[in-house]
Amino acid sequence: GHFEHFSTRRDTHSLRQLADHVIDQFYPECRTGGAFENNAYANLLQAVSERTAVMLAQWQAVGFCHGVMNTDNMSILGLTIDYGPFQFLDAYVPGHICNHSDSQGRYAFDQQPSVAYWNLLCLAQALLPLIGEVDTARAAVASYPEVFAHEFKLRMAAKLGLPAQSVQAPEFVELLQSLLDLMAQDAVDYSIFWRRLSLVVNGKADNESLRDIVLQREVLDGWLVRYRELLAANEDLKAQATMLTTNPRFVLRNHVGEIAIRAATQGDFSVVNTLQDILTTPFDEHPGQDSFADFPPDWASHISISCSS
Numbered sequence: 001g002h003f004e005h006f007s008t009r010r011d012t013h014s015l016r017q018l019a020d021h022v023i024d025q026f027y028p029e030c031r032t033g034g035a036f037e038n039n040a041y042a043n044l045l046q047a048v049s050e051r052t053a054v055m056l057a058q059w060q061a062v063g064f065c066h067g068v069m070n071t072d073n074m075s076i077l078g079l080t081i082d083y084g085p086f087q088f089l090d091a092y093v094p095g096h097i098c099n100h101s102d103s104q105g106r107y108a109f110d111q112q113p114s115v116a117y118w119n120l121l122c123l124a125q126a127l128l129p130l131i132g133e134v135d136t137a138r139a140a141v142a143s144y145p146e147v148f149a150h151e152f153k154l155r156m157a158a159k160l161g162l163p164a165q166s167v168q169a170p171e172f173v174e175l176l177q178s179l180l181d182l183m184a185q186d187a188v189d190y191s192i193f194w195r196r197l198s199l200v201v202n203g204k205a206d207n208e209s210l211r212d213i214v215l216q217r218e219v220l221d222g223w224l225v226r227y228r229e230l231l232a233a234n235e236d237l238k239a240q241a242t243m244l245t246t247n248p249r250f251v252l253r254n255h256v257g258e259i260a261i262r263a264a265t266q267g268d269f270s271v272v273n274t275l276q277d278i279l280t281t282p283f284d285e286h287p288g289q290d291s292f293a294d295f296p297p298d299w300a301s302h303i304s305i306s307c308s309s
Contacts, residue, residue, distance in 0.1 A: 001072025007126035019044060019130055022076055036140065041130040045140035049120050050147045051078025056116045057151035060109075061159060062248070063089035063190040067099035068307050069107045069115045071122050085305040088251040090296045091187035092180070100304045117144050159194055159247055161201050161231065161240035175226055182223065186215045189295055191251050198243035201231070248282040249293050255300035256292055 006015035023030050023040055027047050034043030055078045059066065066073075067085035075081045085099035094110035102108070107115060124137040131137045153167040156176050166172050183193060193213060199205035207224060211217045231240070252275070260271040278286050286292075 003126040053147035061155035065098040092183040194247035
């Protein structure tokens with residue numbers, strides 16, 4: 001957004017000052033290397049695009065909904081900023097809209113990767129006075145879709161307890177997509193499913209813990225057979241153990257935040273303090289805090305969040 005501000009006003013001097021500051025402070029390698037020789041600004045655009053792709057892969061893998069992905073809410077450093085109407089998924093509904101003012105679903109969960117790409121094209125337009133050629137600017141953002149797709153598969157492989165090289169296998173893509181289809185059709189709780197799958201793979205729970213939270217149990221049973229076959233073909237006990245540090249037991253769900261807010265408005269900050277402790281180490285079990293990792297209550301579906309939340 002800051003780059004767009006100066007570019008729209010045709011203030012090329014300030015635009016260059018800002019870009020030079022960002023490069024010098026955070027991307028010095030853009031001056032000495034990169035795909036675009038002697039064009040540090042094109043190298044900057046490519047670096048930002050690829051960092052953004054990595055961030056979006058992380059969002060989609062953990063079920064994070066930003067909710068208000070305007071260009072002024074995107075970080076040049078590839079960081080998550082502006083925590084207005086953010087949310088972690090409860091049920092896996094790919095088209096979920098977490099910002100009630102987003103009436104058309106522009107920033108729905110499954111639209112986030114595309115919106116980020118669109119925002120990067122806006123950044124490319126803003127940097128064009130410095131980059132020079134339109135084709136160069138386009139080339140600088142061209143790697144985004146490929147980097148996102150690769151990073152997303154790597155993170156989903158980790159969630160499945162599979163080594164990185166497994167993402168090249170066609171059966172991995174089919175296995176992942178069929179699971180996501182099942183989860184979407186049954187609106188399965190996203191965080192709870194992945195955590196229980198981690199426990200099953202690591203011998204801390206049985207298949208029934210998964211069958212209990214889906215409607216199409218026979219479909220899940222068939223998927224588990226194929227999944228175990230792929231696990232056996234890519235046996236990596238370290239990757240399987242890592243599932244418990246990849247799939248969190250706790251995320252900041254809307255209803256949990258609401259409970260903490262209600263208590264705090266009455267002068268009781270104990271829930272806030274507990275949440276801060278839990279969410280600092282969300283992969284730990286935290287005995288006695290099961291309610292914060294449980295399914296959302298019915299009233300949670302009526303919580304409305306917006307940019308002013």
